[in-house]
Amino acid sequence: MFATPEQFASINKSAVETMLTIANTAFASVERLAALNLNTARTALEDSVANTKALFSAKDPQEFAALQASLARPTLEKAVAYGRSVYEIATEVQGQLSKIAEGQATEIKQNIATTLDKVAKSAPAGSDVAVAAVKSAIAAANSAYDSMSKAAKQVAEMAEANVTAATDATVKAVGSAATKAKKAA
Structure with a gap:
């Protein structure tokens, strides 16, 4: 009964x-985020310079407004x-950490069951x-944990679907506003 x-x-x-x-999971995610941030900063700087040059080349206010509207959507x-890339990295890390936690929970459940069997034999x-009664309480706790884990996964999936829908709607709204601004100019 005692641990060796x-x-x-x-x-x-x-x-x-x-x-x-x-x-290792944390370091890999930090590395991916750093690479994403560096690439994003580089691209943003290059785009900013190109956009500024394009705007300065406008001949009149209407052309300036049309250029400004056309540059809004790609930005x-x-x-x-x-944002999606950051969310993807975070979701992937969360999934990996969840698998680790689930593995640990399974191992703990097995250790408790083994210990209870040993206690029952020498009781x-x-x-x-x-x-x-103890085994029944543990089974109920495990069942509650499994139910909460499934509910948390469903909430995460719904949140991901909502984030995707919201970002798609935002891009479409800005695109239609840019189109309207072009027509008005």
Whole structure:
């Protein structure tokens, strides 16, 4: 019933491996975000210079307004694409960390079940009811955890669908406003 040094070593090894996986996941996501930010900054600077040159080449206020309207949509689309990329990276990291947490939860459930079985075997006579009650409580807790986990996944999927719909609607609205501005100019 007591843990042996080998069991402690195994538990520690597992904990270290889990922490390394989490650290590697975090570093990979930071690296991806840094690359995204650098590329976005470079592109924004290049676009800004090109857009400024184009606007300065306008011959009259109508051409200036038309150019300004035509430049708004690509800028917004790039901003939306950046936001989607950041959201994608965050969602991917969250998914990886969830898998790690689920793996840990499964391991803990197995360890508790094994420990309860050992306790039940060495428990005094008549304690079967108490062990059964503990097992029942653990099963109920596991069921509640699974239900909450499924609900959280559904909420995340709905939020992702809403974010996608909102960004698409924003891009369309700006596009139609830019088209109207061109026609007015």
